[in-house]
Amino acid sequence: MAALARISRKALGSYGLSAQQNILHRGFSAEAAKAIRPSEDRVRWDYRGQRKIIPLGQWVPKVAVDAYVAPNVVLAGQVTVCDGASVWPGSVLRGDLNKITVGFCSNVQERCVIHAAWSSPTGLPAETTIERFVTVGAYSLLRSCTIEPECIIGQHSILMEGSLVETHSILEAGSVVPPGRRIPTGELWAGNPARFVRALTHEETVEIPKLAVAINDLSKEHFSEFLPYSTIYLEVEKFKKSLGVSI
Numbered sequence: 122m123a124a125l126a127r128i129s130r131k132a133l134g135s136y137g138l139s140a141q142q143n144i145l146h147r148g149f150s151a152e153a154a155k156a157i158r159p160s161e162d163r164v165r166w167d168y169r170g171q172r173k174i175i176p177l178g179q180w181v182p183k184v185a186v187d188a189y190v191a192p193n194v195v196l197a198g199q200v201t202v203c204d205g206a207s208v209w210p211g212s213v214l215r216g217d218l219n220k221i222t223v224g225f226c227s228n229v230q231e232r233c234v235i236h237a238a239w240s241s242p243t244g245l246p247a248e249t250t251i252e253r254f255v256t257v258g259a260y261s262l263l264r265s266c267t268i269e270p271e272c273i274i275g276q277h278s279i280l281m282e283g284s285l286v287e288t289h290s291i292l293e294a295g296s297v298v299p300p301g302r303r304i305p306t307g308e309l310w311a312g313n314p315a316r317f318v319r320a321l322t323h324e325e326t327v328e329i330p331k332l333a334v335a336i337n338d339l340s341k342e343h344f345s346e347f348l349p350y351s352t353i354y355l356e357v358e359k360f361k362k363s364l365g366v367s368i
Contacts, residue, residue: 195213196216228337269285271329271333
């Protein structure tokens with residue numbers, strides 16, 4: 122019994138010591154938290170997991186005020202998203218080597234990858250340019266190509282260096298445009314490698330910009346759900362805290 126009493130006294134003594142240490146540790150942590158406060162004039166970047174806007178050197182991606190860029194999109198370097206354009210979830214626009222431009226009322230749909238090379242082997246511009254009223258289907262890959270106004274690029278398409286899609290053209294889903302290939306205006310191309318299928322009718326060419334406008338209208342509904350540095354539910358929580366309401 123004496124031995125059991127000694128063990129009990131030791132256990133209680135060690136427990137009391139550890140409890141005191143925990144209290145002191147909490148006190149020091151609280152004091153440190155009060156002492157370290159972020160500066161009010163500091164630029165607030167979002168470093169959680171994934172960043173949407175990634176500056177590279179002197180180049181900072183430019184996004185128009187009314188352009189919609191989904192929260193999990195990555196824009197890096199020399200990227201410009203013009204008025205009314207939209208870039209949908211999961212897309213990556215990497216402008217570390219050359220410029221990437223998404224024109225007025227154009228859309229880059231889900232999981233697209235767009236980048237550009239230093240230079241084009243064909244001697245054509247190495248920038249990736251998507252002009253106005255262009256629809257780029259989901260899972261497409263664009264590299265140092267030019268897409269003129271009012272075109273449709275089907276899903277899972279690949280456009281290689283120096284390729285050119287002229288205005289009022291449609292590229293079918295799954296097409297591959299080799300380096301330096303030109304798709305003439307008003308034509309439908311498809312296949313791997315892409316080949317001429319037929320000329321587009323007037324009714325089909327008229328529908329191309331209508332599709333881009335419809336997707337732009339849809340993007341406005343998504344745009345209203347997101348704020349530049351947070352989401353609406355975070356703003357609601359902040360408002361409740363300011364009123365002293367428990368969350």
